[in-house]
Amino acid sequence: MQDSTERLFQAHEFAARAGVTIRTLHHYDRLGLLKPARRTAAGYRLYGARDFARLQQIVTLKFIGLSLKQIKELLDGREFDLATTLRLQRWLLSEQRRRLDLALAAIERAERLTAEHGAPDWDAFKQIVEVITMSDMDWTKKYYSAEAQARIAERAATIPREVVEQGQRDWAALIKECEAAVAESVDPASERAQGLAARWAELLKGFTGGDPAIQEGLNKLYADKANWPASMPKFFSDEVQAFICQAAAVRKNRQE
Amino acid sequence: MQDSTERLFQAHEFAARAGVTIRTLHHYDRLGLLKPARRTAAGYRLYGARDFARLQQIVTLKFIGLSLKQIKELLDGREFDLATTLRLQRWLLSEQRRRLDLALAAIERAERLTAEHGAPDWDAFKQIVEVITMSDMDWTKKYYSAEAQARIAERAATIPREVVEQGQRDWAALIKECEAAVAESVDPASERAQGLAARWAELLKGFTGGDPAIQEGLNKLYADKANWPASMPKFFSDEVQAFICQAAAVRKNRQE
DNA sequence: GATAAGGTCTGACGCAACGTCAGGCTCAAG
DNA sequence: CTTGAGCCTGACGTTGCGTCAGACCTTATC
Numbered sequence A, B: 001m002q003d004s005t006e007r008l009f010q011a012h013e014f015a016a017r018a019g020v021t022i023r024t025l026h027h028y029d030r031l032g033l034l035k036p037a038r039r040t041a042a043g044y045r046l047y048g049a050r051d052f053a054r055l056q057q058i059v060t061l062k063f064i065g066l067s068l069k070q071i072k073e074l075l076d077g078r079e080f081d082l083a084t085t086l087r088l089q090r091w092l093l094s095e096q097r098r099r100l101d102l103a104l105a106a107i108e109r110a111e112r113l114t115a116e117h118g119a120p121d122w123d124a125f126k127q128i129v130e131v132i133t134m135s136d137m138d139w140t141k142k143y144y145s146a147e148a149q150a151r152i153a154e155r156a157a158t159i160p161r162e163v164v165e166q167g168q169r170d171w172a173a174l175i176k177e178c179e180a181a182v183a184e185s186v187d188p189a190s191e192r193a194q195g196l197a198a199r200w201a202e203l204l205k206g207f208t209g210g211d212p213a214i215q216e217g218l219n220k221l222y223a224d225k226a227n228w229p230a231s232m233p234k235f236f237s238d239e240v241q242a243f244i245c246q247a248a249a250v251r252k253n254r255q256e
Numbered sequence C: 001g002a003t004a005a006g007g008t009c010t011g012a013c014g015c016a017a018c019g020t021c022a023g024g025c026t027c028a029a030g
Numbered sequence D: 001c002t003t004g005a006g007c008c009t010g011a012c013g014t015t016g017c018g019t020c021a022g023a024c025c026t027t028a029t030c
Helices: A011-018 A022-031 A049-063 A068-076 A082-117 A122-136 A146-156 A159-165 A168-183 A191-208 A212-223 A238-255 B011-018 B022-031 B049-063 B068-075 B082-117 B122-136 B146-156 B159-165 B168-183 B191-208 B212-223 B238-255
Strands: A045-047 B045-047
Touching: A011 A022, A011 A045, A011 A049, A022 A045, A022 A068, A045 A049, A049 A068, A049 B082, A068 A082, A082 B049, A082 B082, A168 A191, A168 A238, A191 A238, B011 B022, B011 B045, B011 B049, B022 B045, B022 B068, B045 B049, B049 B068, B068 B082, B168 B191, B168 B238, B191 B238
Parallel strands: none
Antiparallel strands: none
C-alpha cells in the first residue's frame, strides 16, 4: 500500500513547509491528531505526503475556529458530520463578530468622549458599555423576568466552552435525528417525536443550567415559534423548528 | 475618610449585583485587582460602594478586550495612559474582526460547495482557506522575500500574546515620547531622535524575532514611508510616522 | 577518532481566567 | 444543638502550544 520510496521529511522541514512549529507537531502527535508516518531508529519523526494532507486539513479547520478535539473527531470520522458542524461554527463566529463590533463601538465612542472632554471620562465610558450590553439583551426581555435575565447574563459568559463545545456533538446528533424524522413525516405526537422532544428539553435544561425561571422563558418561546428572535441560533431548518415546537407542545399538554 | 455606616455587601449579593461569580471575586482578590473593603472576623469578604465602582471599571475594560494585567496597571495608574491603550486595542480588535470575517467567508463558501457537490469537498475547502490567507498576506509580498514570508507566517500566530500584549506598554511609552519630540520640533538627526529611533528598531527586532530576512523587509519599509500598507498598525499619528522614518534614515546612513 | 555545533527527543512547568471539587469553618434557623 | 446553606482556602483542570532542561543523535571538522 505504502510506497516505500516515498520521500519522507524530518520534523524541521515538514514544519516549515506547513507553516507550523515543531512543537506543534509534537503536540499533535501526543494528542493522536497527527502521527508521523515513520520514526528513525533513533526515534526521530518522519512525515510523508499523507501526513502533509492531514496537517493541512487540521490547519484549515483550526482556521475556522474548531478545537483540536473537534478536529480529531471530524477527521477520525466517528459520527460527526461536517455540514452541521459548519452551520454551528458559522453561528458561533457570527456571534463573536457581533460582540467584537460592540466592543469596537464602545472604544470609538469612548475615544470621542475623551477627545472632547480633554480627559478620560469614566462614567461616560461605563455607561456606553452598559447601554451596549443592554441592547444586546433586547429580545430576552420579551420572554424572561428580570431575575432570570440577570442569571442568564451571569451564565452567558461561562457558556462558550462548557456547553457549546462540549455539547455540540449532542446537538448535532439530535438535530440530525430530527431532520430524519421530518423527512419521514413522523407525527409530532408519536412516541418517537416525543422522545426527541424530551431529549431536546434535556439539552436545553443543560443550557439553562437547570434554572426554573429561565426554563419558564423557554416555554414561552416554544409557545409562539413565529417569534423566535433573530439572534437565536439557527443551525436547523424551519421544518425542524416547526416539528420540535409541535412535539414540545404535545408534550407539555400531556404533562399538565 | 471612610463612612463607617456605609452599607457593605457579602460576596453573594455583591457578585449578583455586578453580574459576576463569586469565584471571579476570589480570583481578582488574589490578583490584587479588587480587594474587599473589609473582612469579617471569620474572614468573609465584605464589599462597599467603591469596590462596586472599581469592579464596574474592570468589567468595562474586560469587555473591550483588555487583559487583567493591563486592567490592573491602568487602574493602579502607573504610567499607563488610557488614550494610547484605547488606540492600540481598537487596532487589535479590528484585526480580530478581519480574521473572523475571513473565517466566516471560508465557511460560507465551503457550505455552498458542499451543497452543490452533494458531499463535502475537502480540496476545495482547503483551497478556499489558502486563497484567503494568501490575500491576507498581499502587502507583505512587496517587501519580503519568499522565505521571510514563510517565517512571518510562522511567527504571526505566536505574536498576539507574546509581543502585542507584553510589549504594549513599551510601544505606548515610546510612541508618547515620539509625540513629545514631534511637538517640540526635535531634529530627526539629533541625539535624542536617534535614541528614539534606536529604541524603535529594538522593539521591531523583538517583533520580528531577530530574523534578519524580516528586518531587511522592514528597512525597505522605512525607505518609502508613503507606501506603508493600510493593514499596518496605525496607533500613532502621521507626524510621528514621518519623524521616526527620517530619524531611521539618518541612523541607517550613519551606520553604513 | 575525538570534538564541537546543531538538531531531536521526552518530560515538566508556564500562561489566562477562571470552573470545579474537596475539606474545613461559620452562621442563621428550627 | 443540630442541620443546612454559604463562605473560606488550596489544588487541579481547561486550551494550545512556548519554553526550558537534560540527554541523545548526526554531521562536519580537525
